Amino acid sequence: MTERPDAIRVAAVAKTYPGKPPVQALHALSFSVPAGEMAVVLGPNGAGKTTLFKILATLLKPDAGEAWVAGLRLERARAVRAQIGVITDPDRSFFWRLDGRENLRFFAAAYDLRGPAFDNRLQELIEALDLGEFIARRVGSLSSGQRGRLALARALFHRPTVLLLDEPTRSLDPAAAGDFMRLLGDYLEQHPRASVLLSTHRLGAVAPFVRRALVIVHGRLLADGPPEALIRQAGLPPTATRTEALAQLYAHYTGTETEYGR
Amino acid sequence: MGVSNWGRMLWEAFRRDVKIALTYRLAFVLRFLSTLFQVVVFYFISKLVTGAPPGLEQYGGNYFAYALIGLAFVRLFNISLSGYAGAITEAQQMGTLEAQALLPTPLPVLIFGANLWPYLYAFGETLVYLLLGLILGAPLAGANVLGALVIALLASLAISGLGLMGAAMILVYKRGNAVSWIVEAAAGLLAGVYFPPDLLPGPLQKLSYLLPHTYALAGLRGALLNGASWRELAPSMLALAGFSLALLPIGVISLRWALGRAQVKGNLAQY
Numbered sequence: 097m098t099e100r101p102d103a104i105r106v107a108a109v110a111k112t113y114p115g116k117p118p119v120q121a122l123h124a125l126s127f128s129v130p131a132g133e134m135a136v137v138l139g140p141n142g143a144g145k146t147t148l149f150k151i152l153a154t155l156l157k158p159d160a161g162e163a164w165v166a167g168l169r170l171e172r173a174r175a176v177r178a179q180i181g182v183i184t185d186p187d188r189s190f191f192w193r194l195d196g197r198e199n200l201r202f203f204a205a206a207y208d209l210r211g212p213a214f215d216n217r218l219q220e221l222i223e224a225l226d227l228g229e230f231i232a233r234r235v236g237s238l239s240s241g242q243r244g245r246l247a248l249a250r251a252l253f254h255r256p257t258v259l260l261l262d263e264p265t266r267s268l269d270p271a272a273a274g275d276f277m278r279l280l281g282d283y284l285e286q287h288p289r290a291s292v293l294l295s296t297h298r299l300g301a302v303a304p305f306v307r308r309a310l311v312i313v314h315g316r317l318l319a320d321g322p323p324e325a326l327i328r329q330a331g332l333p334p335t336a337t338r339t340e341a342l343a344q345l346y347a348h349y350t351g352t353e354t355e356y357g358r
Numbered sequence: 359m360g361v362s363n364w365g366r367m368l369w370e371a372f373r374r375d376v377k378i379a380l381t382y383r384l385a386f387v388l389r390f391l392s393t394l395f396q397v398v399v400f401y402f403i404s405k406l407v408t409g410a411p412p413g414l415e416q417y418g419g420n421y422f423a424y425a426l427i428g429l430a431f432v433r434l435f436n437i438s439l440s441g442y443a444g445a446i447t448e449a450q451q452m453g454t455l456e457a458q459a460l461l462p463t464p465l466p467v468l469i470f471g472a473n474l475w476p477y478l479y480a481f482g483e484t485l486v487y488l489l490l491g492l493i494l495g496a497p498l499a500g501a502n503v504l505g506a507l508v509i510a511l512l513a514s515l516a517i518s519g520l521g522l523m524g525a526a527m528i529l530v531y532k533r534g535n536a537v538s539w540i541v542e543a544a545a546g547l548l549a550g551v552y553f554p555p556d557l558l559p560g561p562l563q564k565l566s567y568l569l570p571h572t573y574a575l576a577g578l579r580g581a582l583l584n585g586a587s588w589r590e591l592a593p594s595m596l597a598l599a600g601f602s603l604a605l606l607p608i609g610v611i612s613l614r615w616a617l618g619r620a621q622v623k624g625n626l627a628q629y
Contacts (some may be wrong), residue, residue: 113624150624153460157621178462188453193378205370206461208363 101167103258103291104129104152109161111147111315121147122315124161131257134284134292135308138299138342140350144315145295146184149262152293153182166257178207181251183264186244192236196227196246199235200253207254221249225279241272248276252283261294265301273301281305299346303339311349318349367463371471372478379475393483397490400425413554417583423496427579428551430487434480434510435545435571437473438517440538442525442613445472450629459626466613469525477514484510488582500585506578509591512598513574517541519605520570526609526616532629545571570605573597 104127111122121144129135137145150156152165154173163170166179190199197218204214222228227249230242238246244264251259259280265273273296281304284290296302309326311319319326323341327334330348335341346352379386404422407414417424446469449455458468492498524537548555548562549571555563566572577594580586620626 114622147624155456155459155621155626156624157618174462174464177460180460182460184456184460185453189457191374191378191454192452193381194374198374198377202370202374203457203461205366206363206463208366210366 101131102128102164103131103133103166104293105164106148106152107162109148109151109158109163111144111151111156111158120315122151122158125312125315125317126161127310127317127320129291129293129308131291132284132288133308134280134294134306135310136302136306136342137293137295137310137312138346138349139295139312140352143312145312146262147315148312149182149184149260149293149295153177153180153184153260178254179257181254181256181259183247183251183259183261186247186264187240187267190235190243190246193234195234196231196238196249199246200250203250204253209254217253221252224282225249225252240267241269241275244268244272244276245279248279255287255290257290259290259292259294261292263295263297265296265298268298270298270301273298277301277305299342300339303337303342306338306342309342309345311345313349319345363463364467367461367467368471368474371468372474375472375475379479389483390486393486394490396429397426397487397494400429401494411554411557413550413556417579418497420497420583422494423491423498423583424554424579425552426487426491426496427582428575430484430491431510431513431575431578432545432551432571434477434484435513435517435574436542437476437480438514439521439541440524440535441473441476442469442518442521443528443535443538444476445469446525446528447629448472450627453627456627465617466610469613496583498582501583502581502585502587502591505586505588505591506581509574509577509581509594509598512595512602513570513578516570516574516598516601516605519602519607519609522606522609523612526612529613529616529620529626532625541569541571545569548572550575570598570601573601 106128107126108124109122110124113119113121125148137148139145147156151158151170152163154170154176165176168176168179170176191202200218201214204210204217209217222231225245225248227245230238235243235246244267247264251261265276268276280292284292294302307322309319309321309323310317319330323338323345326345327341330345332344332348335344401422404425407421410419411421414421414424446455449458449472459465461468488498520537520541524535527537528535545551548558548566549569550566551571555566555572558566573594577591580594581591
């Protein structure tokens with residue numbers, strides 16, 4: 097079996113937000129995500145997940161350590177940005193007075209996608225993500241679920257090799273969250289070299305798609321690996337489903353229960 | 359996605375902002391009406407100014423014509439002064455700043471792009487001011503229009519240096535753009551927007567020489583009201599070119615520093 101190159105590699109990355117007092121958000125975090133894999137980052141609010149995503153998306157500079165995304169050092173920020181698709185805040189990251197198509201046109205232009213290339217890609221995504229019913233409507237008039245799908249379309253538009261999705265299902269109901277993950281799964285099936293790092297509290301929605309879980313608590317990586325293997329390593333009782341495995345891991349490392357129980 | 363794409367993104371930002379502005383049709387009408395009212399108000403105020411007050415001799419003592427040029431161009435200058443910071447604040451409030459920072463296009467290019475529509479709009483307003491002034495009798499017939507355009511361009515560049523410093527300030531302090539506030543207030547008082555700087559006490563007159571607005575308005579009045587030749591406009595143009603060379607690099611460096619600081623503090627999108 098040939099080894100796959102890493103889509104994401106993080107080596108001893110640390111981040112402290114300056115202030116009085118300073119807040120240490122990440123403590124020398126190290127992990128990697130191979131190309132073609134989907135990994136979920138689990139952790140309570142304030143664990144450092146968003147800090148990690150912002151560093152990988154080049155929005156935030158780490159204080160120490162190194163990281164590579166799509167084989168590129170983060171210092172090459174513009175080259176990294178060309179390779180990533182990001183969702184940070186699906187509800188508040190669009191021009192609300194413009195329709196979905198106009199929004200996608202603006203963001204796609206930054207990747208040189210225009211004219212027929214833009215039209216063709218838009219048509220593909222309209223069909224794949226079922227955007228047809230609302231793509232011509234102002235974003236301000238869309239539901240959270242529709243804006244979530246539009247955010248996914250924007251993240252996928254330039255066919256990125258790495259997707260960084262920070263709580264993309266945050267404002268979606270369970271059914272919409274499931275739809276979102278199915279659409280993401282379809283994209284990965286069609287693009288087997290693409291990799292995804294996502295964070296979510298909707299364990300049931302992501303469980304069928306993730307092969308790997310990273311548990312971060314207080315800025316420290318406490319577990320990293322396939323959920324079932326992590327369950328064994330932690331000495332937890334075997335679970336019947338991956339959703340239960342993720343819930344067990346979450347509860348074990350954070351000391352809190354999820355909606356799926358302990 | 360290199361430098362060649364920047365022009366494309368400037369166009370896309372301009373196009374986006376035109377489309378957004380077109381969704382606020384009432385605002386268009388109201389701003390036009392406010393321009394109309396302002397010109398008419400100053401037209402009647404000018405009736406109170408008779409004779410040849412100090413500083414107005416070179417404009418035939420015509421206060422309406424004098425004030426018209428100040429009013430017509432100060433909005434254009436304010437886009438250079440406050441537009442960049444305004445574009446950042448608006449994107450922060452809408453939540454789109456971080457989404458744009460994730461693009462391969464450098465954020466300063468997108469911030470500049472977000473100021474293109476306001477520039478064009480303010481330039482259109484300037485033309486409306488001048489047209490209304492012409493209708494109400496301002497002596498603009500023999501104007502050196504090209505000379506005025508060059509001075510307006512140089513002034514926009516020079517004041518943009520201050521505007522970029524203000525944008526950096528907004529990124530650092532989030533609210534309270536002291537650069538814009540101080541320069542705008544100082545320009546209103548000292549630079550000859552509403553009255554000639556010659557009326558000011560000596561020390562304040564000297565302070566007015568520190569503002570690019572002073573040279574811009576003197577040059578614009580010369581070009582538009584007196585039809586001044588290129589040779590006569592040269593001192594204003596040279597002064598504005600000097601301001602541009604000094605202020606623009608400081609502005610660009612300030613903005614880059616502030617963006618880097620926001621990447622360290624993680625507060626780019628906060629306002």
